[in-house]
Amino acid sequence: MSDIFAMQRANGDWFALDHHGHLRVPLFHSVQDAMIARLRNFGLLLFKPVMIDARFLKEVLPVAGQDEVDFCMVNDPYLSLKRGSLMERPELALLIRPDEPQSIESKDR
Numbered sequence: 001m002s003d004i005f006a007m008q009r010a011n012g013d014w015f016a017l018d019h020h021g022h023l024r025v026p027l028f029h030s031v032q033d034a035m036i037a038r039l040r041n042f043g044l045l046l047f048k049p050v051m052i053d054a055r056f057l058k059e060v061l062p063v064a065g066q067d068e069v070d071f072c073m074v075n076d077p078y079l080s081l082k083r084g085s086l087m088e089r090p091e092l093a094l095l096i097r098p099d100e101p102q103s104i105e106s107k108d109r
Helices: 031-040 054-059 089-096
Strands: 005-009 017-019 022-028 047-051 069-074 085-087
Touching (some): 031 047
Antiparallel strands (some): 005 047
16 A cells, blocks of 8 residues: 545535646645645645545535536645546555455446
8 A cells, every 4th residue: 555645624625626627636645745745835825734534535526517526636736636646546555455356436416
């Protein structure tokens, strides 16, 4: 299992950017990378890094009227949060739980 982090607010909301009409959740390789990005981006000040798990994939769903939520692995926290490697939901699920069969789907709203 890889340790991957996303930014979460105290009320449980996950940080996501609007990127060309899609929600994009930035992901980080470490707490340190997430904290560097937090210091460089004013919008992240109320968020803290949290290690993601299978439950994360069930919680992060598209908003009504949107197709899908994109995930982006931020390789360099000193650059823009929009720059990084795009990841599909099944690929992220495989990184989080490589030993389990992948049956994580988006819930219908």
